Amino acid sequence: MSTFLLEIVTPERIVFSQQVDSVSVRGDEGELGIMAGHLPLVTPLKVAPITIKTGNTATTLAVHGGFVEVQKEKVIILAESAEMSNDIDVERARAARERAERRLSSGGNRDLVDHRRAELALQRAITRINVSSKGKE
Template identity: 65%
Template sequence: MSTFLLEIVTPERLVYSEQVDSITARGIEGELGILPGHIPMVTPLQIAPIYIKNGKENKRVAIGGGFIEVRKDKVVVLAESAEFPESIDVDRARAAKERAERRLGSQSNQDHFDHRRAEIALQKAVNRINVYGK
């Protein structure tokens, strides 16, 4: 079976760079399954896990939004944040989730921008907790 190079990059560093069999990511318009030879494309990513398949090994990464670029023999994920389960501080993620839920619950004096920031913070926290826990 053929493979392709997957690179996951955040503003801080190169998080992952390996040959893989396939990945599954969630784009703005839905789930994307990417195999070798996929048509080139660029699309925004939702705050959601990316699933990596490499032989019998399956990995997942909590992605905090960004873009995916599919090239002929390489896929680049430009992510705002990217964390493997072993690097997630689940207590910190749970605390962030609770803070975001409190902010959303007391929205009477919030403007639209603060509300949206709280929603995004909640999505990121839940994504991290889910990737950590599976």
């Protein structure tokens, strides 16, 4: 099977950089599986897990927004943040989920921006929890 270079980059650091068989991401239009030889494209990413396959090994990361760029022999994910499963503080993610759920359930005087921020915080927390549990399987 052909491989390609996958780089996952955040504003702070390079999170991942190695040859892989495939990567699955969630874009605005839905799930996208990328293998060697994929047509070039650029698309925004959702707050969601991504799965990287190399041989018989699958690695899951929590990616929080950004873009994926597919080039001829390389795929670059430019993410707002990205975390490997073993880097996730599960208790902190659970606390963040609870705070976001409280903010969303309180029907007080909220503006649209605050509501959207709470929704994004909830999505990030749930993604972190899901990815951390996959890393422990």
